[in-house]
Amino acid sequence: MTSIEQLTPEDFDFFLAYLNDHLSDNGRDGTGYFQPLSRHDARFPADKAAAFKAGMGVEVGAPGWRRVWVARDADGRIAGHIDLRAHAERYAAHRCLLGMGVDRGQRKAGLGGRLIDHAQQWARHRARLEWIDLQVLSSNTPAINLYLRNGFHKTGEIADMFNIDGQMFSYTGMSKQLDPARDAMNALIT
Numbered sequence: 001m002t003s004i005e006q007l008t009p010e011d012f013d014f015f016l017a018y019l020n021d022h023l024s025d026n027g028r029d030g031t032g033y034f035q036p037l038s039r040h041d042a043r044f045p046a047d048k049a050a051a052f053k054a055g056m057g058v059e060v061g062a063p064g065w066r067r068v069w070v071a072r073d074a075d076g077r078i079a080g081h082i083d084l085r086a087h088a089e090r091y092a093a094h095r096c097l098l099g100m101g102v103d104r105g106q107r108k109a110g111l112g113g114r115l116i117d118h119a120q121q122w123a124r125h126r127a128r129l130e131w132i133d134l135q136v137l138s139s140n141t142p143a144i145n146l147y148l149r150n151g152f153h154k155t156g157e158i159a160d161m162f163n164i165d166g167q168m169f170s171y172t173g174m175s176k177q178l179d180p181a182r183d184a185m186n187a188l189i190t
């Protein structure tokens with residue numbers, strides 16, 4: 001059984017090593033592309049890593065904020081992660097963006113769903129956010145199915161958004177409204 005906990009800035013380098021290993025699967029046979037990055041550039045970009053770490057210390061609601069949760073197995077290894085972050089646009093502080101991944105050896109065991117549930121509980125009840133948005137490569141069927149199963153709806157698609165390694169990829173937008181009243185109603189019904 002894995003535990004899910006918030007990542008601290010002190011653990012960031014350990015997390016970055018996990019993330020780079022995770023990204024090394026991008027575009028591989030069997031996994032396919034899940035990030036808009038070339039097969040030959042499958043590392044988390046250094047400038048983004050700095051902003052990622054800095055965002056963990058920014059107050060929720062302020063520009064650039066980010067929070068990360070990791071699932072750890074019994075030996076403390078990272079089995080999966082999820083992060084929520086601010087939109088770049090102003091006047092969108094009631095919304096956030098989601099990113100996530102599950103380690104190649106830990107998939108299809110329900111961990112993706114548990115991570116989404118954990119992050120959305122925090123977003124709704126602790127951060128008082130109203131919407132979670134995300135963007136996903138349209139070819140990433142496992143991820144899209146996971147999001148649909150967890151209450152996200154497709155909001156649109158940009159055809160041929162990326163040209164990566166000579167292939168065109170469309171980009172799907174998805175959103176979920178966090179509605180405490182509706183949750184309470186569902187709990188009564190089920």
Ligand SMILES: CC(C)(COP(=O)(O)OP(=O)(O)OC[C@H]1O[C@@H](n2cnc3c(N)ncnc32)[C@H](O)[C@@H]1OP(=O)(O)O)[C@@H](O)C(=O)NCCC(=O)NCCS
Pocket residue numbers: 034099100101102103106107108109110111112113114135136137140141142143145146
């Ligand atoms: C997309 C991703 C996060 C899904 O994580 P996951 O932990 O495998 O997700 P879940 O286990 O909750 O669900 C995945 C599938 O396993 C199935 N599953 C869940 N629990 C299961 C169990 N106990 N036994 C068998 N199958 C199970 C689910 O029904 C689902 O099936 P489906 O894809 O046919 O709908 C993971 O595949 C991943 O990290 N991919 C690469 C990175 C990525 O795509 N990130 C998202 C970028 S936007």
